[in-house]
Structure formats: structure tokens, C-alpha cells
Amino acid sequence: MEFYEEDVRKYPLGEFLSSYSINPLLGTLLWCLMKIYLIRPQNNPFPVCRSLRENLVELNEIPERFQTEVSAELKILAEAGFIEPQLIKLLSGSRQSELKLSGITILALHAEKLMGVKVMIFFPDEESPVRMPYSLLSFPDSVSSLTTSNQKNLADFDTGDSASSHPDATLVELIQIHQQRLAELNRSCLTIDHGDELLQLIEARDNRRLDYDISRGWLKRVFPS
16 A cells, blocks of 8 residues: 655646546636645545555445445446446545545446446445446557546546546446447457456556656655654
8 A cells, every 4th residue: 555645736727627527617716726825735645555456345345334325336337238346445544544445446347348337436424425427448458548437527647548528428328429439449449358357457547547647746655654
């Protein structure tokens, strides 16, 4: 487990809006106020695990009060044609001794084996679970990706990622849009034979994003006592 601090003032506007998926007008105002130091965001350390496999978890290991919502989401994914779901712990805390479960990420492979889905569900302390937008991912090769999401303000994070945002689309509509994007490519994408291969591809993609953010000075590794 590694810990990082984020300097959001260094984000370009597009990356800031994409990372926080907030109203563009409000986000632009906040970004401007941070740039001129009228708002000073708190930079609390947060945990990052470069190995998704280390944080795999079974449904029965999740607190019981959240299992119903997670099961319902798994059913939605299954009905949309996704198989081999994997649950990955999302941890929060500013140091190792304070780590706690704050949600999960669901990864699942589509039956056609040309795409996977990634969706996060957060577990607020006193509220119902919150499902975040869906992201559909395909991989033209091992170092590039094609993303279709209903997240607002989605942006490509580097030259190896091609992102398309459709905030009003349902999961089924996203699948159709993503399939159309695949059909329009002038090259084929990798066939993803099983869930473990999907896990490896997404893990590599997430680590590329992490290293990219570090190289731009947006993230800095820290060593909390």
C-alpha cells in the first residue's frame, strides 16, 4: 500500500472537471478560486494499492447492510450480459493504521469478450450506498484503452486513452455506443478471454494513470507516520 497527496491546483481545468465529475460552471469557479489561492483544498494522504488482486473481496465479506445493494448491481450487470464479476475493496484513511472499507469496485467481463465494465459503489457511514457512473473498457493493445462512460466531463488522461462521455445513457445504451465505437475502429481490440485477464489489463491501465499523474506533479507520494 502506498500513500499519496493530491495537488488539485496543478490540474488543468479539463482534468479537474473530469476527475471530480462536477457541474462545469461550479467546477470552473472552484478551479479559478483555487488557482488564485482564495480556496485552499485540504491535501490529506490517501491510499493506493497498485495490485487490484490484493484487494479482491467476496460478497459475504462486505458489511451485511451493503450486500443487498451490491447484489442488485451484480444482477443488473448480469442481465446486461456481463460475466465473471470481481469485487475489489476501496480503502480510505490517511495512514496504514486508519484504513477502512469505503466502498468497492466491480469489474466484469462482457460475454462477447471485447469489453469489460468498471463501476464503483461507495459506502457512506450513515447513508445508503452510492453507485458511481459506469465505464466500459476495451483495449486495442496492452498499452492503450477505449473508454465509454456515462460520467460527466470525461477526459482522455493521456495519448493512450480514447474516452467518450454520454451522461444520459443507460448501461444498455452505453454498451450499444461502445460496440459502435469498436466497429468504427480501423483496428481490432484484444480479445479478453477471462476475468483474470480483464483484471490485469485494468490494473495496468490504472497504474499508467497513476504514473502519469505523478509525472505531471499532480500526485506526490508521502510516508505518513
